Amino acid sequence: MLLVAIIALLNAAIYQAPLYGYAAARQDTLSFSGALTLGTLYVVVAFVTATLLALAGLVSQRLLKPLCMAGAILNACALYFIQTYGVLLDKTMMGNVVNTDLAEAWSLWHPKLLLYVAVFGLVPCVLLARIDLRPVRRVRLAVFALVAVVGGLGWIYAASSTWLWIDKHARSLGGMILPWSYTINLARYQTAKWAAERQADPLPDATFGSDEKTVVMLVIGESARARNFSLYGYGRATNPQLAVSGAVALSNTSACATYTTEAVLCILSHDDPGLRLAGSKELLPSYLQRHGIDVFWRSNNWGEPPMRVASYERAKDLEAGCVGSLCTQDDLLLQGLEQRIRSSQRGKVFVVLHQSGSHGPAYAAKVPPSFEVFRPVCKSVELDRCTPESLVNAYDNTILYTDHVVARAIRLLQGLDGIPSTLLYISDHGESLGENGLYLHGTPIALAPDVQKEVPFLVWMSESFKRRKQIDEARLARGTAHSQANIFHSVMGAFDMRGGVYAKRLDIYAIGAPQSDGR
The missing domain is CATH 3.40.720.10 (Alkaline Phosphatase, subunit A)
Structure with a gap:
C-alpha cells in the first residue's frame, strides 16, 4: 500500500507539469482561490491514481510493478508531445495516434524524446525494479482504496469553490492528466471505432437522370x-x-x-x-x-x-x-x-x-x-x-x-x-x-x-x-x-x-x- 501511495503522489507531482502550467496561466496562483484550484488538481490526480492502482492490486499484485513501469514510459512519451506541440491527449488525438503509420510516426522522432524517456521513464523503471513487493491482504487494499476515494471526495467537497473553474476547463484539463488522458480516451476512441465498423446500413436507392x-x-x-x-x-x-x-x-x-x-x-x-x-x-x-x-x-x-x-x-x-x-x-x-x-x-x-x-x-x-x-x-x-x-x-x-x-x-x-x-x-x-x-x-x-x-x-x-x-x-x-x-x-x-x-x-x-x- 505504501508503494501505491508513493507512486500516486509522485505521478501527481512529476508528470503533470502541463496540467499545472495550464491552470497557473489562467489564474492568480498567489491568491487563495488560485492556490486551492492547483491543490485540488493535485489531489484529484493523486487519489484517482491511488484508487485505480489499489483496484489493480486487488486483481493481481504481481502486475503492479510492470503496470507502473509501462505507465512511466508512456507518461514520458506523452509528456514530451504535450510540452513540445501543445497537444491535448483527448479522444480525437488518440485517434490520430492510432491511425498514424510508421512513416509518419518516424517523422516525429527527435533526440529530445529519448531524453524524456530516459529521465521520466527509464529512471523510475530502474527504481521500481529494485523494490521488493510484499504481498498485502486484499482486505487492506480494499480499505486503502475506500479511504483514498473518501479522502479525495472529501477534499473536492471542501474545495467546492473550484468546481466552476475546473468544469469550465474540463475538456482541456482532461487531455493533460497522465496517464488517464491517453488510457481513457484511447478506450473511448476504440469503442467508437468498433461501433463504426459494424456492417453499414445501406442507404435508400437512387436513380440516374x-x-x-x-x-x-x-x-x-x-x-x-x-x-x-x-x-x-x-x-x-x-x-x-x-x-x-x-x-x-x-x-x-x-x-x-x-x-x-x-x-x-x-x-x-x-x-x-x-x-x-x-x-x-x-x-x-x-x-x-x-x-x-x-x-x-x-x-x-x-x-x-x-x-x-x-x-x-x-x-x-x-x-x-x-x-x-x-x-x-x-x-x-x-x-x-x-x-x-x-x-x-x-x-x-x-x-x-x-x-x-x-x-x-x-x-x-x-x-x-x-x-x-x-x-x-x-x-x-x-x-x-x-x-x-x-x-x-x-x-x-x-x-x-x-x-x-x-x-x-x-x-x-x-x-x-x-x-x-x-x-x-x-x-x-x-x-x-x-x-x-x-x-x-x-x-x-x-x-x-x-x-x-x-x-x-x-x-x-x-x-x-x-x-x-x-x-x-x-x-x-x-x-x-x-x-x-x-x-x-x-x-x-x-x-x-x-x-x-x-x-x-x-x-x-x-x-x-x-x-x-x-x-
Whole structure:
C-alpha cells in the first residue's frame, strides 16, 4: 500500500507539469482561490491514481510493478508531445495516434524524446525494479482504496469553490492528466471505432437522370488551411497553377473535425456522422459502387473508414514501374491514372485521391526539393524551436506542392477527349503553426482555433460538364457558406443521381445552375 501511495503522489507531482502550467496561466496562483484550484488538481490526480492502482492490486499484485513501469514510459512519451506541440491527449488525438503509420510516426522522432524517456521513464523503471513487493491482504487494499476515494471526495467537497473553474476547463484539463488522458480516451476512441465498423446500413436507392459518360475526381487534402491559399487572398503565390486552371475557390468552408479519421468520415457521409445514435450508414464510395459506378481509391495517407470499392491502391503500390521525377510524394497518386480511367468499362467513374499533403511536423519532408521555394525552411520536428518565418515557409511549400498535384489532376481530366468531368478538392482539416502556442491539429473541435477548422474547397469543371449542367461559375463562387457535407450530395448531383438521400440544397452544382431538378 505504501508503494501505491508513493507512486500516486509522485505521478501527481512529476508528470503533470502541463496540467499545472495550464491552470497557473489562467489564474492568480498567489491568491487563495488560485492556490486551492492547483491543490485540488493535485489531489484529484493523486487519489484517482491511488484508487485505480489499489483496484489493480486487488486483481493481481504481481502486475503492479510492470503496470507502473509501462505507465512511466508512456507518461514520458506523452509528456514530451504535450510540452513540445501543445497537444491535448483527448479522444480525437488518440485517434490520430492510432491511425498514424510508421512513416509518419518516424517523422516525429527527435533526440529530445529519448531524453524524456530516459529521465521520466527509464529512471523510475530502474527504481521500481529494485523494490521488493510484499504481498498485502486484499482486505487492506480494499480499505486503502475506500479511504483514498473518501479522502479525495472529501477534499473536492471542501474545495467546492473550484468546481466552476475546473468544469469550465474540463475538456482541456482532461487531455493533460497522465496517464488517464491517453488510457481513457484511447478506450473511448476504440469503442467508437468498433461501433463504426459494424456492417453499414445501406442507404435508400437512387436513380440516374442520364447515362452519359462522366468522370468525377475527389481529392482529399491533408492539414491544408484556407488562409495559406493565395486563391483565398493569401499574400504569397502558393497557388500559381490553380490560379490559371479555371478552378473555383468556394469560400467559408468548415471542417467537422480536426483529425483525419473523423474528418474523412464526414466528407464521405450523407449526414453528420456525429448525430448517429446507433449503427453506421453506407459511405459515398460504397454507395456509388453499389449503383454501378466504377470507384477506385488511391491513398498516400491513412485513417480511411471501411468501404467497398472496385480498386484500392496505396502510393507504394504505384511505385512499381514508375520512372522519372513524378514518382515521389503525392505525385505517385497520378501514376497511370489516365490509362486506368480510359480502360474503365463503366459509363461513370469516381476517383478518390487521398493526399499526404501538409501533414506535420516534418513539413520539409513532404515536398520534392524543387518545391522548396520559400526559404529559410524549418527542418526540425521541434516546431517551437523554429523561427515563425522558417516554419511558415516550410508549410507554404507543402501548399505550393499541393497546388502542383491538383493542377496535374485537372490537366489529366482536360485530356479525356471531351468527356464531362469535374474535380473537387477539400482538405480534411486545417493546421496550427504556433498561433497561441498550438502546433499541428487534433484540438477538440469546440476548443480548436479557426486555422484548424477553416479549409480550402475547390471545384473545377470541364467545358462539356458545365454545358450539360448549365453551371454559372460566378453564381457558384458567390456561395457564402460551405462544409464537408457538400461533398456527398455534390458527387450525386455530378452523376445525375436523384432520390435516395440526395439533398439539392447541399449540391454545389445545383446551386451553380439556374434550374435543376431534385429535392
